[in-house]
Amino acid sequence: MSLSSVQSTLSTLKSCQTDIEACMDMVSDVALGIVEAQGMDNSQALKKLEEMIMECSRLDREINCFVESVDEMTAQVRNEPPEAMVHLRNSVKEHFTELMAGVTDAELQRHSKVISFKDNVRKYAMHAGQTAAENQEELDEDIAVTQSQTNFTCPLTQVEMVNPVKNKKCNHYYDREAILEMIKARHKNKKKFRCPKVGCGNTDVQESDLELDLVMKRMIQNHKRQTGKT
Ligand SMILES: [Zn+2]
Known part of the structure; x- marks a missing residue:
């Protein structure tokens, strides 16, 4: 050999x-x-x-x-x-x-x-508990919807994310496919890619900074199901 x-x-x-x-x-x-x-x-x-x-x-x-x-x-x-x-x-x-x-x-x-397995389970259990509490309080639905829509929208595609990844450096979210494409294109031209979230000071987003957020993904899917129903 x-x-x-x-x-x-x-x-x-x-x-x-x-x-x-x-x-x-x-x-x-x-x-x-x-x-x-x-x-x-x-x-x-x-x-x-x-x-x-x-x-x-x-x-x-x-x-x-x-x-x-x-x-x-x-x-x-x-x-x-x-x-x-x-x-x-x-x-x-x-x-x-x-x-x-x-x-x-x-x-x-x-x-x-x-680590993220344990974090996810803990975070999601907490979120599920919160949602149950919110439902009991009958939170103003319009406010809840507006809030979640802003959170779930990708700053690049302007639509609800499908595979949300979180930037470990600045804590902003983007849709995975969109951000990877942008990073690749910028790096090909030997340029840095600035975080697309308005007002963010992170000027150099790297692929290694991004991690898939399964809790966020599930929350978006649930939100889609709920809004699809009404
Ligand atoms: Zn950012």
């Missing part, structure tokens, strides 16, 4: 991590569905989902450890005669086992998607 084929295998493996993250988002969304339907009462189901997302976190970490092991070991043999390649497999295996043995549950908990 040549070193270049090793590299291409590694990049395929790295691309799997995107799928793992998408899978983690799905687990989070299922958890929100449970909270919506049954509140926090079904803790058994939520616990199962948390185990699932931790499994994903471990898988993600395994890929990182494996890639790191291969990188390190190939760097060592790069300038050595081809015979050295024979031992590569074993050294990678050893190094990988060593790395994984040092991984703790606490570290896996720190995966951004595991």
Whole structure:
């Protein structure tokens, strides 16, 4: 096996991590569905989902450890005669086992998607509680609708967002497809992309600043359902 084929295998493996993250988002969304339907009462189901997302976190970490092991070991043999390649497999295996043995549950908990899973469940349970309280108080419906419409509108498309992403730096929301397209276009011209929200001082929006907000997404979907009914 040549070193270049090793590299291409590694990049395929790295691309799997995107799928793992998408899978983690799905687990989070299922958890929100449970909270919506049954509140926090079904803790058994939520616990199962948390185990699932931790499994994903471990898988993600395994890929990182494996890639790191291969990188390190190939760097060592790069300038050595081809015979050295024979031992590569074993050294990678050893190094990988060593790395994984040092991984703790606490570290896996720190995966951004595991953190957002817990945040989402907590936030959504709170939101569901609030909505119930608002309904009891019979809040002025017009005000509620106007408020939510402003919050749910993407500053780029001017329509209700479908896949809301939150900017971690300035806390503004945009529709994912629209913002990614804009960032790409600006970066292609070697220019920075300023946050499109009026009055925001963030002059450099990066793709890595954005995270999908599943709670917001669900709130928009619910809002759409409610307004569609009336
Ligand atoms: Zn902003």
